[in-house]
Amino acid sequence: MRFFSDNAAPVCSQVLAALGAVNQIDTAYDGDRWSQQLDGAFSDLFETQVRALWVPSGTAANALALAALCPPHGGVVCHRDAHIQNDECGAPEFYTHGAKLALAEGIGAKLTPESATAVLDRIQKGVHWVQPHAISITNATEYGLVYTPDQVAAIGAVGKARGLGLHMDGARFANAVAHLGCAPGDVTWRAGVDVLSFGFVKNGGMSAEALIFFKPELADATLYRRKRAGLLLSKGRYLAAQLLAMLDGDLWLANARAANAGARLLAQAAGDRLVHPVEANEVFLKATPEEAAALRALGFDFYDWAPGEVRLVTSWDQSEAAIRPLADAISRL
Amino acid sequence: MRFFSDNAAPVCSQVLAALGAVNQIDTAYDGDRWSQQLDGAFSDLFETQVRALWVPSGTAANALALAALCPPHGGVVCHRDAHIQNDECGAPEFYTHGAKLALAEGIGAKLTPESATAVLDRIQKGVHWVQPHAISITNATEYGLVYTPDQVAAIGAVGKARGLGLHMDGARFANAVAHLGCAPGDVTWRAGVDVLSFGFVKNGGMSAEALIFFKPELADATLYRRKRAGLLLSKGRYLAAQLLAMLDGDLWLANARAANAGARLLAQAAGDRLVHPVEANEVFLKATPEEAAALRALGFDFYDWAPGEVRLVTSWDQSEAAIRPLADAISRL
């Protein structure tokens, strides 16, 4: 039974079915009728006019977002545990042509207005120092914590006061919204977010993420960057179809709720072992090597995260029945 | 009836079926069992040890190939009508960090040893001038011509004598091999090719191309570049599966033969109207605007290519019966 990554989960049946449904002749790249629906569909979801582009990976979405917000000689404030800093092999630096990430502190990989301000205040004005152009936050964070609309807005306000853009890495945005129970617009543009990387792959998709521009004009140059990076697939309708299938009937939300429910089940079993509150679909657990080995001996797969700490990730496809044995095993540790 | 692009064609059923077959839990990125089979499967096909990477687009494959062969301060010789020069929005410059393309002449977008040498001889030695590091050719070319193994080898020899790498843009490599009837290795590594962009999407695939390194060590840094560009999809098994499905039973070759046959049918009907010999699946036809309009009035879609010239592209899924009406209409012009 695997709990090591939501990337390991299969693709949900509606997404696979959608691939078959668009398997017909149409215009190449993003000229097809499905790609052309994305702006409208996501504008409806977010209750404002957006530009929505499919891209084949979350790393690509993040890097294109940052390139839209920050020039090569600029900087982006993010948490020191952010995915863009640690896990993308320098994709932000590649796409921005060498912008720097300025690293901020915060519990659970969560930036605060104070920690962002602390970093910003340290940057002297002048050409010798990389000037900040944007802030990037991850919602849900790399440790499964969720920013509320108010928290996002507070960080957004710090940035706006200095003329900075705001990017949200939403690799697990669905899980965040499912936890918050708010409208997707509440925790994004209404709170100051300019660009969102809206993840679908971890949540039941196959190969399409959505890059959402709440400032539509930012999309213009991004279209060139997407092409120039080899990210403009020639049969784009097979990516658009995935996104439309997951928006249909709010499948994205249902999948995220299922994954979150699984994590809550584990969290209840974990009790004092929890390293962070469980708000999305990740559970960080204190466990000795012996305890971890005991769980693995029962057939559960997961990553060691830090000494004495393991990470369990639940997925959209795991029912309560599928999760229960691990929850029970944790209880019995 | 569309003849404007093989990118408009649907995905073949075996590829779609393969997506369903791998729709199960497995390791993320390219750690899954299917991605791990690619080196072996392509080494078998090419009868030599290769490294084979999936990438989601032909532009990405080309740009990664060039980045593997050419440093930022170097240059790549290619035909002035090459796709990498004209149709990729500067992807080679992005991935190589600003290398220059040095443009050579040649009929039908085909480089010759002489035209490549002419460009190379013009480049002075010294730090003021961008020095060549590679040659890139397209097989089949942008005008549907096919390089024979001997022709590739002759260009390869020009390059090797100067220490240059050789890249083949094989967006329609399958069509070229189908035309040549040779072993895939004959027109690639045996003729001096170091890296091949092996196209599948135009030939019935959905979202996976193969990047083949005949010098396996060139793949090492490419793995980092692929990740850094956001091209390492997290559910890579759905890309690997497409490639394996098309290798299985030489489906790639059967599809290409079908497309080529359709083009031959049109070529026979076209007679003196042909701008280039038809060797792959593209037909360039002399046609007045009135003649083009007449064909379109019959329901045939295609691109105007140049004044008095149209381009017709046939696809893997078009049977003789599907092509015949256009052939007849051309005959009647």
Next chain:
Amino acid sequence: MRFFSDNAAPVCSQVLAALGAVNQIDTAYDGDRWSQQLDGAFSDLFETQVRALWVPSGTAANALALAALCPPHGGVVCHRDAHIQNDECGAPEFYTHGAKLALAEGIGAKLTPESATAVLDRIQKGVHWVQPHAISITNATEYGLVYTPDQVAAIGAVGKARGLGLHMDGARFANAVAHLGCAPGDVTWRAGVDVLSFGFVKNGGMSAEALIFFKPELADATLYRRKRAGLLLSKGRYLAAQLLAMLDGDLWLANARAANAGARLLAQAAGDRLVHPVEANEVFLKATPEEAAALRALGFDFYDWAPGEVRLVTSWDQSEAAIRPLADAISRL
């Protein structure tokens, strides 16, 4: 006697003296009192408000200018014989992060409205094709021809109609102005030039060129690019002093006139041998290898330029007496 390059000429005495005059304590980088005078001094010269930055080389000036006018995914139209295309080892691509140069034709390395338009018209609209963002011309050109204000304005108009910026590579701008006898503003901003690389080194300077922004706001990001490229020397006053010394009493113009006069002397001697009209300080001469050898045997140094063609460059420090022997030798060929 050397005629191979004006870069080989010494530094004029006023420039050397200026280095001594500023050899005192002052603020580092460009905070010193001399660097701070540049905007004013060049604004006076050009009769409009400009921003003027010292840079240590013409290649740096050109590349920074292009980076100010063109994004990484854009293109710049220039002559196929332009210095930025041929002789800067890819500096434009480095500074623009991979923008492409689109090459136009024209006699004597001179762009025309028609040749620029021809290149621009060939570029399709859309994300697959690198879109033009600027035009770059060289005045005087690489073949010693001079654009008149009207000619510049005509090209500028072509660009402005399409929203393009206009850069002038003025490595020999002084020679062009000396030939034209116009105000420096006439052939630059009044004719639509946005950025000028104003060369001083070939004209008696040592290590400082001026980068002039007629749209002052373009200088803002350039200040960061200059620093980031290691071009912001810590003792900037020694560069500023060179520029101020050459502006003082129009030394730049006197030096250029002297160099041009030398070239005219050679041109008169050359008669029918001239490949191009001589308008600045370069003379391109038809000469057989035997004739070239004969001149060299007399002690004259110069470059072979093309088969049967040699290039003679005169410098600010060569008096008529110094030039006369070569003129005579040419006459006697």
Next chain:
Amino acid sequence: MRFFSDNAAPVCSQVLAALGAVNQIDTAYDGDRWSQQLDGAFSDLFETQVRALWVPSGTAANALALAALCPPHGGVVCHRDAHIQNDECGAPEFYTHGAKLALAEGIGAKLTPESATAVLDRIQKGVHWVQPHAISITNATEYGLVYTPDQVAAIGAVGKARGLGLHMDGARFANAVAHLGCAPGDVTWRAGVDVLSFGFVKNGGMSAEALIFFKPELADATLYRRKRAGLLLSKGRYLAAQLLAMLDGDLWLANARAANAGARLLAQAAGDRLVHPVEANEVFLKATPEEAAALRALGFDFYDWAPGEVRLVTSWDQSEAAIRPLADAISRL
């Protein structure tokens, strides 16, 4: 009396004189007779075969050095207070095309084998994580501390064991050597340094630093990068002459000794106020805002460095008599 930066100091008379001495016709770029002497002169100094390139700034030297050691997708370990991280506006990222700096701890901006190892051990193997390719240290450090040969060797050993290159930012290398009293080779190549940025400008030079490759083959591609960055000045002999003048009779060492002596004088006066031991020409002093104001009221200029801390920098041209008043004033605080 200024103590805010050694960049504010004038140029020493020998350097100015050297400019006059080379003010004659010679080959452009680095083909002149003086530039051609650099390899030999620095090989003599370092007692091993080196390649030595002039560059116009320390930032350029550092960035070119890192580009020679680290690919775009790689990383460089340095101290979090390093000049390359904080004060060069992202030059390393520009020249390396987006490599990342991995930041290590250490007192007085000094890396230790332990702190470097701690950073290196945190980097997971695999394509998701930027892999280290080099270590960069500053000698003397940004806080005026000097690495001994043994200390450099210990860090070098950490790097070599992992296949990493070692760069030394020697903006104040002369001050370090003057402090150590060792041979220049002892604290560089004999201790594992591959590339040295050898600073001259702060030490009495005008506009030339030396980039020293102890692995000569690393210079080959650097020559192209230097040109491509616009750093290859056309009248290179005026840079070479500066370096040769400072090597002549070990002027570089005499100047550094003078600057260090000045700092020692201040250090003796400062006593317990010292934040760091004074080993080079920088003195970091605890001083209340009132105390700082009192010193400034006496005519002494310097930077506030941190709350309650000021920085005093002495220069090659300040005699004991010139320093003494400040020393006395500090004593009296």
